[in-house]
Amino acid sequence: MRARDIAEDYPTVRMDDDALATAHLLAERRLAAIVVVDDRGMPVAVLPASQVLNFIIPNYVQRDPGLARVYDEKGAGELSAELRGRLVRDVLPREELRHVEVVNGAATPMEVAAVMARMHSPVVAVVEEQRMLGVVTVGSLLDHILPTA
Amino acid sequence: MRARDIAEDYPTVRMDDDALATAHLLAERRLAAIVVVDDRGMPVAVLPASQVLNFIIPNYVQRDPGLARVYDEKGAGELSAELRGRLVRDVLPREELRHVEVVNGAATPMEVAAVMARMHSPVVAVVEEQRMLGVVTVGSLLDHILPTA
Numbered sequence: 601m602r603a604r605d606i607a608e609d610y611p612t613v614r615m616d617d618d619a620l621a622t623a624h625l626l627a628e629r630r631l632a633a634i635v636v637v638d639d640r641g642m643p644v645a646v647l648p649a650s651q652v653l654n655f656i657i658p659n660y661v662q663r664d665p666g667l668a669r670v671y672d673e674k675g676a677g678e679l680s681a682e683l684r685g686r687l688v689r690d691v692l693p694r695e696e697l698r699h700v701e702v703v704n705g706a707a708t709p710m711e712v713a714a715v716m717a718r719m720h721s722p723v724v725a726v727v728e729e730q731r732m733l734g735v736v737t738v739g740s741l742l743d744h745i746l747p748t749a
Numbered sequence: 750m751r752a753r754d755i756a757e758d759y760p761t762v763r764m765d766d767d768a769l770a771t772a773h774l775l776a777e778r779r780l781a782a783i784v785v786v787d788d789r790g791m792p793v794a795v796l797p798a799s800q801v802l803n804f805i806i807p808n809y810v811q812r813d814p815g816l817a818r819v820y821d822e823k824g825a826g827e828l829s830a831e832l833r834g835r836l837v838r839d840v841l842p843r844e845e846l847r848h849v850e851v852v853n854g855a856a857t858p859m860e861v862a863a864v865m866a867r868m869h870s871p872v873v874a875v876v877e878e879q880r881m882l883g884v885v886t887v888g889s890l891l892d893h894i895l896p897t898a
Contacts, residue, residue, distance in 0.1 A: 620895070620896075623891055623895055624891075624895060627889075627895055628888075628892065629888070630888035631888055632781060632871035632886070648869065648871070648887075649887040649888060649891060650865050650869045650871055651869070653865050653887065653891070654867075654869070657859070657862055657863055657866045661859070661863055662866050662867040665860055665864075668857065668859045668860040668862070668863040669856075669857055669860055671857065671859035677894065677895075679859075680894050680895050680896050681896050683895075708817065708818055708820065710810070710820035710824065710828075711814055711817040713802050713806055713817070714806055714810055714811045714814065714817040715814075716799050716802050717802035717806045717811050718812070720799045720800070720803070722781035722782075722797070722798060737779060737781070738781060738797075738798040738799050739775055739776055739777075739778065739779035739781065740776075740779060741802075742773075742775055742776035742801065743776035745826065745829050746769070746772055746776055746826075746832075747829050747830050747833075
C-alpha cells in the first residue's frame with residue numbers, strides 16, 4: 601500500500617480565488633483547513649480556518665477577551681466583511697510562514713506518518729507526476745496502520 | 750447568540766481510557782483531535798491524532814524519511830502495537846505542553862473567535878456550571894459569523 605492508494609479527494613483553492621467564498625467553503629464543509637494550489641494544481645500552502653479568523657480579528661481584540669466580549673453579532677459580521685474583495689493570497693500567512701506537507705504517491709504509510717508526526721500536521725498532500733492526487737488525513741492514515749482492536 | 754447555543758457534541762475520552770481504543774475512535778470518526786476530560790467531565794487537554802503518531806513512531810524514524818521508507822506494513826503494524834496496554838495519559842504530551850482552549854457558555858461568538866485566532870485552534874471546549882456542554886469548531890463558528898456570500 602502506498603500514499604497514492606489512500607489519497608482522498610480534498611477541496612482546493614487557488615491564490616487568486618475569492619477569500620470570502622473560500623471562508624464559506626471552510627464553513628459549509630466544516631473544514632479545519634484547505635489546500636491552496638498553484639496554477640498547475642500543485643500544492644503551495646495549507647490555509648487553516650483559524651488563520652481566516654486571525655485575518656479578520658484585529659490583534660488587539662485577540663489579546664483582550666474583554667474587548668472581544670463587547671463585539672455583538674453585528675460587529676462580528678462587520679469584521680467578517682473585511683474578507684470582501686480579498687483574495688486567498690491576502691489571507692495566507694506571510695510567505696516565510698506558509699507551508700504544506702507533501703509526499704510522493706509512492707511514499708509508504710510509514711513515511712506519511714513520519715511527516716505528520718514530525719510536523720504535527722493533520723493533512724498531507726500527495727503528488728505524483730506534477731499533479732496533486734489528493735490528501736491523506738491523519739484519521740484515514742491511523743485507520744490504515746492501526747492493528748485491529 | 751452565545752457559545753452555549755452553538756456548542757456541538759464531541760467525543761471525549763478520559764486519562765485512564767485505553768490508548769489503542771482511543772486511536773481507533775480517532776481513525777473511525779476521522780477526527781483530527783479528541784478532547785480529554787477529567788473524572789468530573791471537565792476538559793483538561795486536547796489530544797491531536799498527530800500526537801498519537803508522534804507517540805508510536807520513534808524520533809529517529811521521524812527525522813529520517815529514508816528510514817521510514819524501509820518500514821513495510823507489517824513494521825508499521827508492530828509500531829502501532831506499542832499502543833496496546835497504554836492509557837490516554839501515556840500518549841499525551843508531557844504536562845507542561847498539554848493545553849485545551851476553554852470558553853464559558855456565555856462567551857460571545859467573537860470571544861470564541863478571538864481564542865481560536867490567537868491559539869490557532871480548530872476547536873474550543875464550552876463549559877458552564879462545572880460541566881462541558883460541547884465544543885465549537887472553527888468551521889461551525891465561521892458559519893455563524895460570516896456575512897452571506
